[in-house]
Each structure stands twice: as C-alpha cells, then as structure tokens.
Amino acid sequence: MQPWYSTMTRPQKRTFWACFLGWVLDAMDVQFFAFAIPTLLTAWGMTKGQAGIIGTSALVSSAIGGVIAGVLADRIGRVRVLKLAILWFSAFTGLSAFTNSFHELLFTRSFQGLGFGGEWAAGAILIGEVVDKRIRGRAVGSVQSGWPVGYALAALAYWILFGLLPEHLAWRVMFLIGLLPGLLVLWMRRNIDESHAFEAASQFREKNSTLATFALIFGRGTLSRTILASLMAAGALGGNYTILTWLVTYLRQTQSLTVNLTTSYLAVNIFGSFCGYIGMAYLSDGIGRRATFALSAAGATLTVLAYTLLHLPLSTLLVLGFPLGLFQSGIVSGMGACFTELFPAQIRASAGGFSYNFGRGIGSLVPAAVGLSSASFGLAESIGVWAAASYVVVFAVAIFLPETRNKELEIHV
Numbered sequence: 001m002q003p004w005y006s007t008m009t010r011p012q013k014r015t016f017w018a019c020f021l022g023w024v025l026d027a028m029d030v031q032f033f034a035f036a037i038p039t040l041l042t043a044w045g046m047t048k049g050q051a052g053i054i055g056t057s058a059l060v061s062s063a064i065g066g067v068i069a070g071v072l073a074d075r076i077g078r079v080r081v082l083k084l085a086i087l088w089f090s091a092f093t094g095l096s097a098f099t100n101s102f103h104e105l106l107f108t109r110s111f112q113g114l115g116f117g118g119e120w121a122a123g124a125i126l127i128g129e130v131v132d133k134r135i136r137g138r139a140v141g142s143v144q145s146g147w148p149v150g151y152a153l154a155a156l157a158y159w160i161l162f163g164l165l166p167e168h169l170a171w172r173v174m175f176l177i178g179l180l181p182g183l184l185v186l187w188m189r190r191n192i193d194e195s196h197a198f199e200a201a202s203q204f205r206e207k208n209s210t211l212a213t214f215a216l217i218f219g220r221g222t223l224s225r226t227i228l229a230s231l232m233a234a235g236a237l238g239g240n241y242t243i244l245t246w247l248v249t250y251l252r253q254t255q256s257l258t259v260n261l262t263t264s265y266l267a268v269n270i271f272g273s274f275c276g277y278i279g280m281a282y283l284s285d286g287i288g289r290r291a292t293f294a295l296s297a298a299g300a301t302l303t304v305l306a307y308t309l310l311h312l313p314l315s316t317l318l319v320l321g322f323p324l325g326l327f328q329s330g331i332v333s334g335m336g337a338c339f340t341e342l343f344p345a346q347i348r349a350s351a352g353g354f355s356y357n358f359g360r361g362i363g364s365l366v367p368a369a370v371g372l373s374s375a376s377f378g379l380a381e382s383i384g385v386w387a388a389a390s391y392v393v394v395f396a397v398a399i400f401l402p403e404t405r406n407k408e409l410e411i412h413v
Helices: 010-043 048-076 078-098 102-130 133-144 146-164 167-177 182-191 196-200 202-207 210-218 223-254 259-287 289-309 314-333 335-342 345-363 365-377 379-400
Strands: none
Touching: 010 048, 010 078, 010 102, 010 133, 010 146, 010 167, 010 182, 010 223, 048 078, 048 102, 048 210, 048 223, 048 345, 048 365, 078 102, 078 167, 078 182, 102 133, 102 196, 102 335, 102 345, 133 146, 133 259, 133 314, 133 335, 146 167, 146 259, 146 314, 196 345, 210 223, 210 345, 223 259, 223 289, 223 314, 223 335, 223 345, 223 365, 223 379, 259 289, 259 314, 259 335, 289 314, 289 335, 289 379, 314 335, 335 345, 345 365, 365 379
16 A cells, blocks of 8 residues: 555645645744743743733634635635735744734734634645545644644754843744745745635635625534534644643743753653644544544543643653643644535635634633633643643534545535
8 A cells, every 4th residue: 555645646745745834834933932931921021811811812813814814715715825824924923023012922923823823724725625535634634743843943943042042032033033934935836736626616706705605604504513613623722722832831930940851841742742643644544533533632631631730750741741742733633634524615714714713712712711820720730620621622522523534525515
C-alpha cells in the first residue's frame, strides 16, 4: 500500500504545503503572546485577568473573522481568502511590537484574531476538498499538525531572543518576527489553484445571494449538524486554548521554572501535540471520526486533571507533558475533515467556518475564565477544572455526531 502522501498529484501537494505552512505561521504568531505574558505581567503591571482578556479577545475576534472568511470563501474562493487572512494576521502581529499598554495590545491582538480565524476557515476546507476521501482525515490532520510546528518555532524564538536580549526588548522583537508569514502569499499567488468543488458551485452562487447562502446553515437538514459541530469546536478549542494560553505562565510561576527549563517542558508538550495531530489523523481514517473524538476527549480530561491537580514531581510533570499534548491536539486533528464532510459544497466554508468559529468564540471564554478564577482558586486548579469541563463537552457531542469517514462530499444542499 502506497503512503497516502505519494498518492496525491503535484497540485494537491502544493495545496497541502500552502495550507500546512499557513497554519504553521498562524500558530507561531498566535503563540507569541503566551510567551510574552510573564514579561508583561512585570513590565506593565498587567494582571492575569487582563492577560486572559487579551487572549480571549483575540479568540473572540478570530471567531468573527472565521465566520466572515467562511462566507467569503464560499463567495470569492478558498485560495483568495486564505491569502488575505495570512496577510492580515501577519500585519497586526507585527504592530503588536509597538504597543505600550494593556489597551493598545488588546487592540492589535483583537484585530490580529480576525485573520487568525479566517486562515482555518479557508485552509481546512480547501485541503479537505482537494484530496481523495480515503486520505482526507490524514491529509487534513497533517495540515493541522502545523500548529505544534508553529508553536515550536515560537518557543525557539522565545528561547533565542530572551537569551540574547533584555526582556523589555525581546518580546517586541518576537512580535516583529510575526511579519514574516506575509512572504508565503508571494509563493501562493503563482502556485495554488482554486478547488474544483468551489468552481462546481458557481451556478449556485450566481442564483443565490450571500445572505441566502448563509441562511442555509440554519436550514432544515443542516441545523442539527451546525449545532453539533459548534459544540464540538467549543469544547475542543476551549480546552486547547486554555493550555496554550496558560501553560507557560503555569510553568514559570506555579512551578518556578527558568526560561531554559520552561522551554524544555514545552518541547515535550509540543512534540506530544505534533504526534497527536498525526496519530489521531491516521486513527480517524481507521476507526472513524466519532470514536477518535471520544478517545481523545477522555484522554485529555484525565491527563489535564493529573497535570494540574496532583502536585506531581517535576520529572513526572515533564513526561506527562507528552500525553497532555497528544490528547489536546488529537481532538482538533479530526475536526477539519469532519466539518468538510458534514456540509455540501455551496455552504461548506460558510457552515464549517461558522461552526468552528462560533465554537471558538464560546471556547475562547475559557482562558479568560481561568485568569479571573485563578485569583480565588489558584492558577493550576483553574486550568485543570476549566479544561476538563471543556473536554467533557467533546465526549458528549461525539455520541450524537454523525459518522462521516469515507463519505463522498455533497454537492447540493
């Protein structure tokens, strides 16, 4: 049996790498803030609650951006929206380097979130439409494995910059690096074609307005899928963003680790996350989307509670970072393929983008809740309880979600 990647044509491979690199660079830009939090808490006197609000504001705006991008992707094309999203989040990440207060950073991060949300809405649908149904789970999951790669690049930049520069300069240079993803668009202009599924729906677009197309997301036969997909995203991303936002601060402050040790612990977690994206992508093509969601959610719940509540030795905590990353990312790995398969071509980006990003908007409240509740209950306890509650939602949704593995993509509503 041929490896799944070798079965793709050259244009499919170029699309794969464009979506993968877009997700890598998106993750890098987003995660820079998590590494800057400990410095800004001291330099600006910013509170953990304010840090949580900035993190959540970017995620809420990403939900709005994702919905808008999904609608636009069904109207003007997946590729065009993907390029616009990358340029947008790159520009506002770079502008974050010049902020000098909580409110200024809140502004730039909120606008950065619009592009962050748009990248997934266009990219995940694009790669899901381009590849064969038999490898869709592996292809889309592998694209999403770009997130821990981007996280690792952010960690590497953190380790290098904070080792060479004083902290009051290092975090600014780190955000300036966030301008680099814009260069990817130059390559995409000549190498990436629009999906055939989008082209095939051209007559539908000519006969129906944008508003009418969007309304179909809530129509008969689609509403239940939209609700389930939104709840799935809310639970998966609520838990995931909690760990991504607060793990650095948890290690630096609660465990009193140095910059070098924090980077080492993150490396284990990031490697586990990468394995989760790849491993669960294979598993979702093997045993199905629903079973993979349920298995990942159960593992994530148990692991995050042990990691934050059991007061384990540091050596054990280091090892436990691997399954923590494995399961938290394993849930997200299957969502792109599943959401592509749930909806017909005319509303695929709109419905998938709305579900993922409406769920993201709800899930984005969780990091802020952690920051606010940490003052009363402690940071570790807040992370554990809020993340576990999010993963329980995923497990419950997996019971009712339709199984879509090996499904032919629908063309008509």
